[in-house]
Amino acid sequence: xxxxxxxxxxxxxxxxxxVQNENQVSLTQQLKLRRSLLANLLVLAVxxxxxxxxxxxxxxHLTTVRSRxxxxxxxxxxxxxxxxxxxxxxxxxxxxxxxxxxxxxxxxENDYVSQGNAREVEKWLERRRGELEAAQAKLAQLQExxxxxxxxxxxxxxxEVEQTQxxxxxxxxxxxxxxxxxxxxxxxxxxxxxxxxRFSQLAQQGAxxxxxxxxxxxxxxxxxxxxxxxxxxxxxxxxTVEALKADARAAELGLTLRNTRSNYDPRLRLQELxxxxxxxxxxVKGIEREIAxxxxxxxxxxxEVAQRRVVKVPVPIAGYVWRVEARPGMFLxxxxxxxxxxxxxxxxxxxxxxxxxxRLIHPGxxxxxxxxxxxxxxxxxxxxxxxxxxxxxxxxxxxxIPIPENYPRQSQVRVELDxxxxxxxxxxxxxxxxxRVTFQxxx
Numbered sequence: 077x078x079x080x081x082x083x084x085x086x087x088x089x090x091x092x093x094x095v096q097n098e099n100q101v102s103l104t105q106q107l108k109l110r111r112s113l114l115a116n117l118l119v120l121a122v123x124x125x126x127x128x129x130x131x132x133x134x135x136x137h138l139t140t141v142r143s144r145x146x147x148x149x150x151x152x153x154x155x156x157x158x159x160x161x162x163x164x165x166x167x168x169x170x171x172x173x174x175x176x177x178x179x180x181x182x183x184x185e186n187d188y189v190s191q192g193n194a195r196e197v198e199k200w201l202e203r204r205r206g207e208l209e210a211a212q213a214k215l216a217q218l219q220e221x222x223x224x225x226x227x228x229x230x231x232x233x234x235x236e237v238e239q240t241q242x243x244x245x246x247x248x249x250x251x252x253x254x255x256x257x258x259x260x261x262x263x264x265x266x267x268x269x270x271x272x273x274r275f276s277q278l279a280q281q282g283a284x285x286x287x288x289x290x291x292x293x294x295x296x297x298x299x300x301x302x303x304x305x306x307x308x309x310x311x312x313x314x315x316t317v318e319a320l321k322a323d324a325r326a327a328e329l330g331l332t333l334r335n336t337r338s339n340y341d342p343r344l345r346l347q348e349l350x351x352x353x354x355x356x357x358x359x360v361k362g363i364e365r366e367i368a369x370x371x372x373x374x375x376x377x378x379x380e381v382a383q384r385r386v387v388k389v390p391v392p393i394a395g396y397v398w399r400v401e402a403r404p405g406m407f408l409x410x411x412x413x414x415x416x417x418x419x420x421x422x423x424x425x426x427x428x429x430x431x432x433x434x435r436l437i438h439p440g441x442x443x444x445x446x447x448x449x450x451x452x453x454x455x456x457x458x459x460x461x462x463x464x465x466x467x468x469x470x471x472x473x474x475x476x477i478p479i480p481e482n483y484p485r486q487s488q489v490r491v492e493l494d495x496x497x498x499x500x501x502x503x504x505x506x507x508x509x510x511x512r513v514t515f516q517x518x519x
Contacts, residue, residue: 423506
């Protein structure tokens with residue numbers, strides 16, 4: 077049993093080098109395979125990266141245009157002195173952000189403001205006030221005369237009514253007497269007529285003389301004439317009574333029918349006074365309106381003088397103080413500049429690009445602005461206009477400047493910045509910053 081064991085050990089000892097060689101060959105082949113696989117993967121990855129980079133580069137080249145240079149600009153508002161005077165107060169410093177408030181930006185005082193216009197108006201007012209007092213006194217006098225004339229008119233009417241009533245009563249008494257006389261004359265006429273008829277018959281019969289009959293005829297004629305006269309007198313008195321009654325009714329109504337009143341008549345004087353009072357009232361009201369208008373003008377002139385004596389300069393816009401030209405205590409003329417404000421709400425960026433890129437850029441193209449001075453700040457805007465021919469074209473001239481060979485042909489593109497509430501702090505809303513501008517174009 078021990079002998080076979082020894083043989084197997086010896087056999088194993090002779091065969092071990094071959095096994096080791098075979099194992100080494102297989103390991104070497106495996107390493108080669110692994111290396112070739114890694115190399116292939118690396119080559120594949122590098123190729124994909126190159127293709128990806130080329131694709132991204134081509135895409136960006138086809139969809140974007142970058143600027144050569146760009147700078148942010150803004151609107152400068154000049155704050156000037158509205159009136160001349162000494163600058164007493166100024167609440168602004170360079171770099172300070174100020175907003176419109178009730179408090180003034182600056183105060184300008186002028187102790188030599190002219191008050192000539194206000195004084196002239198005041199003198200005119202004094203003169204017109206005197207005229208107004210005279211007109212009011214005349215109006216009061218006319219009103220007193222009117223009251224007196226009204227009393228006289230009432231008294232005259234009462235007296236006229238009483239007088240006409242007395243005249244009517246007297247005329248009626250006279251009419252009654254005339255009627256009585258007429259009745260007496262008619263009675264005498266009838267008696268004379270009867271006597272004439274009797275004496276006429278007796279004279280025909282020869283009982284009485286013819287002379288007695290003629291006397292009776294004469295008496296008859298006389299009585300007949302007396303009746304006619306008294307009839308006319310009675311009718312005249314009756315007409316007088318009717319006329320006096322009409323006068324009495326007119327007197328009660330304040331009228332007259334007998335004659336035309338003179339200028340001394342109270343009624344006519346009353347009418348004249350009423351007309352004069354109306355005219356005088358119109359004159360007084362006109363003077364009062366003129367005085368009221370001039371008083372308003374005086375108040376306005378005094379207010380203007382006060383405003384010009386101490387002039388408040390308001391803050392026109394919200395923005396940064398760009399530059400201060402004046403100092404407290406300086407005397408400023410009208411229109412002299414006090415300071416400059418930067419309007420942060422009206423900003424744009426001027427971009428310079430190659431002229432050949434203009435075929436891809438047009439008004440309305442969106443732009444991305446990356447500030448060099450603030451890497452984390454990105455602004456957005458829209459192209460508003462494009463200007464070419466920089467440095468070689470002056471519009472209106474008939475000559476242009478030729479561009480040297482290999483000289484870059486650039487154009488100016490203005491981009492209006494979109495509204496951005498973040499203006500930064502103490503950096504003048506990024507005005508003056510340079511930036512890299514990328515235009516978003518559609519291939």
